[in-house]
Amino acid sequence: MRKLVILSLLLVLGYFLLNTFAGAEFGKDRKVLANYYLEKSPSELQVANTVTAIVVNFRGFDTLGEVTVLFLAATGMGTILLRRRSKHTGLNPMRTSPEASKIVQAAGKLLFPAIMILGAYVFIHGHLTPGGGFQGGAIIATGFLLLLISYRQFKVEHKYVTWIESLAGLTFVSIGLLGIVLGPHNSFLENFLNVGTLNELTSGGVIALVYIAVGFKVAAELTGILDTLVNIRETGDID
Amino acid sequence: MNQLLTYSVYGTAILVMMIGIYAMLTKKNLIKIVIGMSILDSGFNLLLIALGYIKGGTAPIFSPAVEGKDVIMVDPIPQALVLTAIVIGFGVTAVALSLVIRLYRKHNTIKIDEIKTLRW
Amino acid sequence: MVANPILYIALPLFTAFLVPLLAKLWKPLVRIVPGLVLAYLAIMSIVLMQQVGPDKPIITMIAGWKAPWGINLVFTSFSGFIASLISILAFFIWLYSFKFKKVEFDDAQKYFILFMLLTAGSIGVVLTGDIFNMFVFVEITSLSAYALTAFYKGRDGAEAAFKFLLIGAFSSIMLLLGISILYAYTGTLNMAQLAMLMPQVPMKAKVVSFLLFFVALGIEAEMFPLNGWAPDAYSQAPGPIAASFAGILAKAGIYALIRVSYTIFDLGNDGGFDLLLVMGLITMVVSELVAMRQENLRRMLAYSSMGQMGLIMIAFGLGTKEGIYAGLFIMFNHAVIKSLLFLASAYLVYYTSRKKISDLDGFGKLLPVTSLLFGLGAFAIVGLPPFSGFWSKLSLLVATADSHMEFVLATILAVSVIEIIYYFRVLGRLYFRKANKEIKVRKPTWNSTVSMIVLAIVIIGVGLHPDFITGLLHNAAADLADKAGYIQKIIPDLFSQTLN
Numbered sequence: 001m002r003k004l005v006i007l008s009l010l011l012v013l014g015y016f017l018l019n020t021f022a023g024a025e026f027g028k029d030r031k032v033l034a035n036y037y038l039e040k041s042p043s044e045l046q047v048a049n050t051v052t053a054i055v056v057n058f059r060g061f062d063t064l065g066e067v068t069v070l071f072l073a074a075t076g077m078g079t080i081l082l083r084r085r086s087k088h089t090g091l092n093p094m095r096t097s098p099e100a101s102k103i104v105q106a107a108g109k110l111l112f113p114a115i116m117i118l119g120a121y122v123f124i125h126g127h128l129t130p131g132g133g134f135q136g137g138a139i140i141a142t143g144f145l146l147l148l149i150s151y152r153q154f155k156v157e158h159k160y161v162t163w164i165e166s167l168a169g170l171t172f173v174s175i176g177l178l179g180i181v182l183g184p185h186n187s188f189l190e191n192f193l194n195v196g197t198l199n200e201l202t203s204g205g206v207i208a209l210v211y212i213a214v215g216f217k218v219a220a221e222l223t224g225i226l227d228t229l230v231n232i233r234e235t236g237d238i239d
Numbered sequence: 240m241n242q243l244l245t246y247s248v249y250g251t252a253i254l255v256m257m258i259g260i261y262a263m264l265t266k267k268n269l270i271k272i273v274i275g276m277s278i279l280d281s282g283f284n285l286l287l288i289a290l291g292y293i294k295g296g297t298a299p300i301f302s303p304a305v306e307g308k309d310v311i312m313v314d315p316i317p318q319a320l321v322l323t324a325i326v327i328g329f330g331v332t333a334v335a336l337s338l339v340i341r342l343y344r345k346h347n348t349i350k351i352d353e354i355k356t357l358r359w
Numbered sequence: 360m361v362a363n364p365i366l367y368i369a370l371p372l373f374t375a376f377l378v379p380l381l382a383k384l385w386k387p388l389v390r391i392v393p394g395l396v397l398a399y400l401a402i403m404s405i406v407l408m409q410q411v412g413p414d415k416p417i418i419t420m421i422a423g424w425k426a427p428w429g430i431n432l433v434f435t436s437f438s439g440f441i442a443s444l445i446s447i448l449a450f451f452i453w454l455y456s457f458k459f460k461k462v463e464f465d466d467a468q469k470y471f472i473l474f475m476l477l478t479a480g481s482i483g484v485v486l487t488g489d490i491f492n493m494f495v496f497v498e499i500t501s502l503s504a505y506a507l508t509a510f511y512k513g514r515d516g517a518e519a520a521f522k523f524l525l526i527g528a529f530s531s532i533m534l535l536l537g538i539s540i541l542y543a544y545t546g547t548l549n550m551a552q553l554a555m556l557m558p559q560v561p562m563k564a565k566v567v568s569f570l571l572f573f574v575a576l577g578i579e580a581e582m583f584p585l586n587g588w589a590p591d592a593y594s595q596a597p598g599p600i601a602a603s604f605a606g607i608l609a610k611a612g613i614y615a616l617i618r619v620s621y622t623i624f625d626l627g628n629d630g631g632f633d634l635l636l637v638m639g640l641i642t643m644v645v646s647e648l649v650a651m652r653q654e655n656l657r658r659m660l661a662y663s664s665m666g667q668m669g670l671i672m673i674a675f676g677l678g679t680k681e682g683i684y685a686g687l688f689i690m691f692n693h694a695v696i697k698s699l700l701f702l703a704s705a706y707l708v709y710y711t712s713r714k715k716i717s718d719l720d721g722f723g724k725l726l727p728v729t730s731l732l733f734g735l736g737a738f739a740i741v742g743l744p745p746f747s748g749f750w751s752k753l754s755l756l757v758a759t760a761d762s763h764m765e766f767v768l769a770t771i772l773a774v775s776v777i778e779i780i781y782y783f784r785v786l787g788r789l790y791f792r793k794a795n796k797e798i799k800v801r802k803p804t805w806n807s808t809v810s811m812i813v814l815a816i817v818i819i820g821v822g823l824h825p826d827f828i829t830g831l832l833h834n835a836a837a838d839l840a841d842k843a844g845y846i847q848k849i850i851p852d853l854f855s856q857t858l859n
Binding site for chain 1: 241242244245246248249250253254256257260261264265286289290292293294298299300301302303311312314315316318319322323325326327329330331333334336337338340341
Binding site: 263269320324 | 491495498502505506509517518520521524525527528529531532535536539542543548
């Protein structure tokens with residue numbers, strides 16, 4: 001009965017949503033802001049990937065917010081899960097699955113450096129090709145996930161994670177603040193470096209630098225979150 | 240034809256969202272509720288990306304391949320917004336899962352109706 | 360001193376990333392540095408409030424792109440007033456929780472970072488001029504609120520946080536849907552440009568989008584029936600956090616709701632304001648009735664807080680300038696008084712795990728200062744003279760009478776009686792019952808006392824001399840009512856183009 005009520009409510013909600021969105025035709029050109037971005041991104045910023053220009057420059061403030069959300073998620077998980085004065089037993093007793101086979105372990109070790117390089121490539125070339133800091137960071141985190149899955153003993157040192165995430169975050173905000181001092185319009189996150197020429201690795205000015213910082217931050221943050229979920233440092237009940 | 244395409248594309252995305260809400264409202268298992276939340280997020284991301292599509296458009300990247308050619312590019316803004324939405328959705332899911340872990344530790348169950356303090 | 364609205368966001372974020380490193384140098388820094396940042400923001404608010412005027416808002420570009428191309432921060436008499444209120448209140452809440460003995464270093468670090476980001480996120484919601492950016496800040500605020508709700512391991516915090524999170528996740532999707540409908544029809548995300556293009560949007564889409572915004576932001580603003588998260592979150596979170604939920608989080612929520620319904624949508628006279636009024640009325644009546652039946656002090660305060668939010672919605676739902684003025688006045692009072700009540704109550708129920716009102720017998724003698732401050736807050740919130748709550752309630756009643764809404768007027772008066780009953784029940788316990796012999800009492804630390812006394816002085820000061828604040832409130836009300844002015848100040852070029 002309850003399910004029927006919910007279903008009918010969802011039907012009504014879905015109908016109204018569909019009707020509203022259908023009014024805005026699929027595939028229609030509705031670019032008001034977008035045309036400006038598509039024009040300025042290759043000309044003024046010399047960034048080939050317009051999405052990156054938007055994410056890091058035009059709407060860079062959102063990205064700072066996103067990075068903060070990830071930071072908050074990691075901090076929040078620490079608050080929610082870590083137990084005070086916990087004895088670090090090393091192994092999580094809840095991980096009862098048997099050790100991964102030799103093949104998986106060897107393959108994991110073999111793949112790990114390749115994944116790191118791919119991730120770094122993706123975030124370094126964020127302004128030229130599809131991808132960027134978030135995507136690259138996520139790729140790097142999957143490398144650590146692979147190790148966490150194949151080796152039960154594997155632990156990420158939270159000390160290093162903290163350092164990397166803090167330094168990367170500080171770099172991001174500092175570049176932003178430098179924009180106030182050095183940028184032509186004295187505004188936050190503004191580009192103050194030479195933008196170079198389109199489609200070269202050194203193009204884009206601070207955009208490339210910010211995306212690298214984001215890449216490091218996301219990688220550290222996601223790895224930390226994965227490790228927190230896999231190796232919760234407590235046993236038995238909370239309190 | 241375009242009308243049909245409009246309804247089917249947006250309809251699919253909205254259907255995915257509705258499945259997510261349905262799971263959030265009816266499932267008893269906390270993990271399944273979190274999965275419902277994720278489905279809801281994905282459905283929305285699909286919808287937003289579809290909004291940015293422009294007929295015959297290519298990726299908004301000025302690579303050497305499109306240099307000098309007159310190409311239509313899709314709207315890049317929804318793509319940037321989806322990136323933000325994905326990351327935020329990820330953060331919320333991570334916090335939700337850690338809360339589930341803590342609830343499991345405390346009550347030894349992830350059935351929502353066996354945890355009295357979770358009732359409204 | 361450098362006063363730039365961007366620092367409201369940049370500085371707390373910078374510090375949040377820095378604090379984990381500072382902690383390696385000297386551990387007390389994790390408590391001190393966030394406080395210094397909040398103090399700087401509070402002083403900066405005062406400086407900025409002097410610079411801003413009815414005709415000269417402070418508009419900050421980000422990344423060097425003018426609105427609507429880039430995101431901008433808009434510090435006007437209205438948004439600046441709320442941002443200043445939040446930042447100053449946040450400083451005093453920090454001062455209150457500075458010692459926070461119960462938690463150890465590791466937790467203290469997280470507590471202060473999360474609290475600082477809660478504040479920064481709320482100020483971001485208030486100042487931003489971009490609708491999607493507002494969503495990002497709403498999420499920053501919510502995520503820190505979830506984590507802070509589950510802060511204490513011994514209580515039912517995880518349950519409360521999970522409920523909060525589920526509702527929050529749902530609301531964020533509603534908010535995103537509302538935003539994407541607007542984007543689909545207008546192709547922009549800047550709030551001023553949206554307001555300008557709104558007449559082009561078909562009515563049906565406008566209504567659906569408005570309702571989505573209304574639901575999503577109503578959850579933050581504790582609107583009935585979307586406030587299921589609030590009583591649990593308020594009662595499970597640490598005391599100072601409960602205060603900041605009332606004073607900071609809910610304020611940001613109601614600000615966003617009002618900004619959306621007043622500035623972005625032009626539905627006010629087509630039922631938008633009436634919807635706000637009706638929902639406010641329902642919220643107020645239901646919450647106050649439920650508050651009367653509560654046995655847990657924190658929950659009682661939480662329901663009372665929702666009732667007050669209902670009052671604010673009624674005031675803004677009137678749609679008149681007097682209504683806006685009254686609403687702002689109540690927002691100010693609610694932020695200060697409710698925070699004082701939550702801060703004082705944290706010591707009153709310190710050692711009782713169930714936080715029952717019946718455990719408060721005779722605390723008037725055991726904790727004279729705290730009880731006195733609580734009593735003062737109770738007198739002020741129900742609207743008795745000579746406290747500040749009196750003036751705000753009076754201005755609301757006058758505004759309601761001006762709009763010829765006798766029914767609303769009568770309801771507000773009737774609900775005030777209910778409020779008096781349940782607050783005086785607590786006061787009666789505090790002062791006219793004998794104390795239980797074995798009761799353990801926790802004396803407030805000096806910093807908590809100072810912070811509570813400052814809030815009390817504000818309440819008495821504004822009560823005796825309301826002119827301290829009325830000038831600011833009138834400016835803010837005029838600023839919110841002037842929609843065309845908002846558009847013109849932010850996107851002057853586009854605005855003049857449409858006129859020609």
